[in-house]
Amino acid sequence: MGEIEKRKGWMGLLARAPTARLAALWQGFGLEPEHTLLRPPEIGAVMVRGRAGATGAPFNLGEMTVTRCSTRLACGAVGHGYVQGRDKAHARTAALIDALMQTPCADALSAAVLDPLAAELDLTRSRRAARAAATKVDFFTLVRGED
Amino acid sequence: MYVAVKGGERAIDSAHAWLAEERRGAPDVPELSIAQIREQQGLAINRVMAEGSLFDPDLAALAIKQARGDLIEAIFLIRAYRTTLPRFGASRPVDTAAMACDRRISATFKDVPGGQVLGPTFDYTHRLLDFALAAEEGTPGDAADEAQGADRNADPPRKPHVLGFLDRDGLIEPASREPDLAHSAPADLTREPLELPASRALRLQALARADEGFLLGLAYSTQRGYARNHAFVGELRIGTVAVEMDIPELGFAIEIGEITMTECETVNQFTGSKSEPPQFTRGYGLVFGQTERKAIAMALVDRALRWEELGEDFVGAPAQDAEFVLSHADNIQATGFLEHIKLPHYVDFQSELELVRKLRRDAETGAEGAK
Numbered sequence: 001m002g003e004i005e006k007r008k009g010w011m012g013l014l015a016r017a018p019t020a021r022l023a024a025l026w027q028g029f030g031l032e033p034e035h036t037l038l039r040p041p042e043i044g045a046v047m048v049r050g051r052a053g054a055t056g057a058p059f060n061l062g063e064m065t066v067t068r069c070s071t072r073l074a075c076g077a078v079g080h081g082y083v084q085g086r087d088k089a090h091a092r093t094a095a096l097i098d099a100l101m102q103t104p105c106a107d108a109l110s111a112a113v114l115d116p117l118a119a120e121l122d123l124t125r126s127r128r129a130a131r132a133a134a135t136k137v138d139f140f141t142l143v144r145g146e147d
Numbered sequence: 148m149y150v151a152v153k154g155g156e157r158a159i160d161s162a163h164a165w166l167a168e169e170r171r172g173a174p175d176v177p178e179l180s181i182a183q184i185r186e187q188q189g190l191a192i193n194r195v196m197a198e199g200s201l202f203d204p205d206l207a208a209l210a211i212k213q214a215r216g217d218l219i220e221a222i223f224l225i226r227a228y229r230t231t232l233p234r235f236g237a238s239r240p241v242d243t244a245a246m247a248c249d250r251r252i253s254a255t256f257k258d259v260p261g262g263q264v265l266g267p268t269f270d271y272t273h274r275l276l277d278f279a280l281a282a283e284e285g286t287p288g289d290a291a292d293e294a295q296g297a298d299r300n301a302d303p304p305r306k307p308h309v310l311g312f313l314d315r316d317g318l319i320e321p322a323s324r325e326p327d328l329a330h331s332a333p334a335d336l337t338r339e340p341l342e343l344p345a346s347r348a349l350r351l352q353a354l355a356r357a358d359e360g361f362l363l364g365l366a367y368s369t370q371r372g373y374a375r376n377h378a379f380v381g382e383l384r385i386g387t388v389a390v391e392m393d394i395p396e397l398g399f400a401i402e403i404g405e406i407t408m409t410e411c412e413t414v415n416q417f418t419g420s421k422s423e424p425p426q427f428t429r430g431y432g433l434v435f436g437q438t439e440r441k442a443i444a445m446a447l448v449d450r451a452l453r454w455e456e457l458g459e460d461f462v463g464a465p466a467q468d469a470e471f472v473l474s475h476a477d478n479i480q481a482t483g484f485l486e487h488i489k490l491p492h493y494v495d496f497q498s499e500l501e502l503v504r505k506l507r508r509d510a511e512t513g514a515e516g517a518k
Contacts, residue, residue: 004399012389012402045232046403047335048202048390049240050355050433052347054308054412056323058240059348060335061355062435064202064390066235066403080396082235084404085203125247132249132386135265139257 010101010114014094015083017117025113026093031105035096038078039070041088067091077102170215184208193407193436194218198478199225200337200356202406202435219358219478226479237332239400241388243410243433244308248386250437253309255379255414261306266385267437309382310412310429319414319427323347324456343470350452350473351445355434357476359441365451365466366444374451374464378430381414385437409434411442415450420458428457448472
């Protein structure tokens with residue numbers, strides 16, 4: 001996996017992470033690195049687009065709330081957080097983690113915060129898929145006895 | 148005409164204080180929390196997000212609480228709030244084929260790859276009041292469902308769009324006839340006032356945030372014969388999709404979240420022409436949240452509005468008339484204009500009163516003169 005793909009992976013994970021859970025894991029990691037906020041946490045909206053007929057021309061469906069933040073660590077690494085919802089601390093934590101993931105502490109951070117988050121989101125998703133699968137219809141045809 | 152008047156401040160303050168008390172209700176009944184509304188009034192939340200045109204379940208819950216359950220008032224609060232938010236950009240179009248489906252059904256094909264998945268539906272319930280719920284307490288168990296379910300760690304099966312099968316065989320028109328303008332943004336009615344004739348992109352945006360009741364009535368009218376186009380629900384799916392946005396400072400796109408949406412694709416009749424062999428046509432509905440009545444209605448109305456590009460006759464049906472549909476579908480515009488007539492119109496009315504008195508006087512003197 002390329003560097004960009006990896007970064008997309010953790011940024012997406014941080015965007016979707018439940019706010020309270022991310023805060024708890026980050027606190028558990030116990031690092032508060034020195035940093036400068038390049039862009040203080042800011043709440044805004046993103047226009048979500050769909051496509052006519054699912055695959056045709058794009059149209060504007062409606063907006064969603066997003067909070068973003070950018071930061072620079074003392075070592076120079078720059079991190080960005082774009083997270084769903086309106087929690088400023090969530091966006092700031094995401095930006096810090098994005099920056100730290102470009103430093104030598106990436107492996108430790110990944111093991112302490114990102115891996116558990118990914119596993120929990122996977123579990124939530126597969127439990128939901130199992131609930132859906134339990135409502136899948138099994139058709140059977142009655143013998144009509146016409147012959 | 149509305150004329151500003153002064154006075155009544157004390158009465159207004161008292162009215163608002165009473166409103167706050169009425170909103171809270173009897174103080175000996177526990178107050179609802181935002182989380183309770185979000186978790187237990189989910190379909191109301193979905194309607195407020197869809198018509199408020201802002202996906203944020205907590206905000207929708209707050210709006211419902213503040214509006215005392217008046218959903219149009221709640222939608223109004225959300226619309227007002229969203230105007231205060233800076234716009235960071237627009238997402239890439241969501242890929243609904245990759246939806247993690249809670250529900251996915253087709254009324255046109257029994258055996259579809261990925262299967263017919265009912266999800267948490269009211270369908271097949273008996274619509275009998277369940278007095279057990281009035282007794283409160285108790286959480287329905289999920290053990291039985293999970294036991295029947297597939298492998299818990301299995302990846303959810305990918306569910307291809309049902310209409311794709313018709314498309315592959317050329318039996319249905321392409322998903323859209325308008326070119327995919329990859330480098331120009333679709334029109335946005337939150338930025339530019341709606342102008343007619345409206346492109347399909349603009350119509351879909353207006354329908355997605357339109358009043359559910361209005362769309363339901365219009366869609367029903369097409370089924371009853373006002374611009375009948377005989378719709379089948381080719382596919383209805385509800386689930387979560389990832390939202391991706393290009394981030395300029397990064398130079399690539401990342402996921403910025405995940406939202407629940409409902410998509411409805413209809414298969415409709417079409418007779419073909421000299422140049423084109425007979426093909427089915429499409430209607431499309433896409434709405435925030437689990438909102439299937441709205442999504443089906445949207446698809447039917449979308450299809451009715453497409454009469455011109457499909458070479459059909461305008462039969463004068465309301466659902467075909469873009470000016471009529473798009474100008475009246477927004478419940479915030481509608482309620483704003485409707486409810487403003489209760490505000491003071493004293494000067495307006497005074498002039499009408501003068502006019503009626505004068506006409507009556509003239510009529511009386513005219514009648515006396517004729518004697």
